[in-house]
Amino acid sequence: MYRLDAQDRIVHVNRAWLSFAAENETALTPEAVLDRPLWDFIADKETRQVYRMILTRVRSSGKEVYIPFRCDSPGIRRFMEMEIARLPEGAVEFRCRLIRAEKRLPIALLDPAADRSDELLQICGWCKRINLDGGWVEAEEAVKRLDLFGAERLPGLTHGICPDCHATAMREIERTRGEGDSPAEA
């Protein structure tokens, strides 16, 4: 869970969510993110835009938005849900809930400590699939197709958002329209 104030500064955080928006998962601690704007941690333009739309929507409607996402570690697939809710005075809270977890053989490509080459692969920050020439595949599949198993150095990862996750977020924003918004709290 983390909380933003009306200026999108991170004012409260717990450890569970850190890897979600993080581009460098090893560097982030609660101490390192507090009092900094959320935007410091989201470099990708399209991802920023989606966050802005969600925040605007939640703040103006007072309705919760729910977004499924993955928070994987090399050896565990974590299926999560994020609830984004308005608090008084323009603050917004992101609550993350584990839906289910599955063990798998550890994937070095997702290990922040792995040795990296200059090559970059794009990973969706939400569903954690990898962009292979516009086709988004699970990390296991990407490792297979790129023949990375046992590779000495792995491509680096850069975060983005895939079309499916983008569409899910837009649908969720759309869902909160129409029933009449609750007035903003002071």
Ligand SMILES: [Zn+2]
């Ligand atoms: Zn995605």
